[in-house]
Amino acid sequence: MKRYVIISIILLALSITVNAQNRHGRSDFDPAKLKAEMEQFITKEACLTPIEASIFFPVFDEMMRSERALFDQIKTLQQVKPATEQGCADAVRKRDMLEIQIKELQQQYHNRFLKILPASKVYDALRAKHRFHRRMFKQGVCRMGK
Secondary structure, three states: OHHHHHHHHHHHHHHHHHHHHHHOOOOOOOHHHHHHHHHHHHHHHOOOOHHHHHHHHHHHHHHHHHHHHHHHHHHHHHHOOOOOHHHHHHHHHHHHHHHHHHHHHHHHHHHHHHHHOOHHHHHHHHHHHHHHHHHHHHHOOOOOOO
């Protein structure tokens, strides 16, 4: 009888945990769905034609992957505080360099965007990307440093 009570308590605890995760949207997060929503949002906000979108988004996705790699390096630096003053100084300098690399990368891709789309659409697309990320962050969908 004790065995059945213990098993029932464990099953109840597991179901509560799974239910709580579902309510907070963590277990059903779909990166492909989020990407599709972002592309749809940017396409609409920047008034991209289907041809423009088909040219723009492969380059945009490439930029996002490159940025993610640099953001991941920053995240790694932040996970453990160095034990020495010199180690901390080196970590600060390394983060600064990575942030500069992110900005340089963005500048390179923005210049590529300007070669494939009118400047007004590039402006609107970048603005839409920012607005989309802000909206998702407020909804708790996007997590910094996934």
